[in-house]
Amino acid sequence: MSEDKQDSWQPGDLALCVKGGQIPSPLGVVATPREYPKAGRIYTVESVGTYYSSTEGKDLFGLWLKDGPINGQKLQQRVWAEYRFRKINPLSEEEERNERDGLRQDLLRLRVRGQKASV
Numbered sequence: 001m002s003e004d005k006q007d008s009w010q011p012g013d014l015a016l017c018v019k020g021g022q023i024p025s026p027l028g029v030v031a032t033p034r035e036y037p038k039a040g041r042i043y044t045v046e047s048v049g050t051y052y053s054s055t056e057g058k059d060l061f062g063l064w065l066k067d068g069p070i071n072g073q074k075l076q077q078r079v080w081a082e083y084r085f086r087k088i089n090p091l092s093e094e095e096e097r098n099e100r101d102g103l104r105q106d107l108l109r110l111r112v113r114g115q116k117a118s119v
Contacts, residue, residue: 004065008087013045015085031105035069037080043068051079 009015009093018041043065051062054072060081091099105111 007044009048009063009082009087011045011047013089014090015043015045015065015083016042016088017041018086019084037065037068037084043085048082052076053081056081 017039018038018059020041043063044067045063046066047064049062049064050059052058053060053062060083062079063082063085065078065080068080070076071079
């Protein structure tokens, strides 16, 4: 595991799940936790580090999620492999301002055309 990967994740980061569902273990047995992270859902990182994945048979870099599902009956923790997620970087103040301005302009264009704008 590279230090860059570990250093790039911090508690409080937002993690977009890009790989939900079950993954077969190297032994061909499918892991059966009660629930997996859902692809497309955003979770909040509580902590980061290495954990042993019994389904993959090795240590993995993982994210402990504040609001994620519990991983399996053995671990009983909300830790999942980092490769399932992409970090969502918050918008800078300028990007947020530009986005608001763009939405405002879109609403004004709709009003000029006589259309109702619903948000």
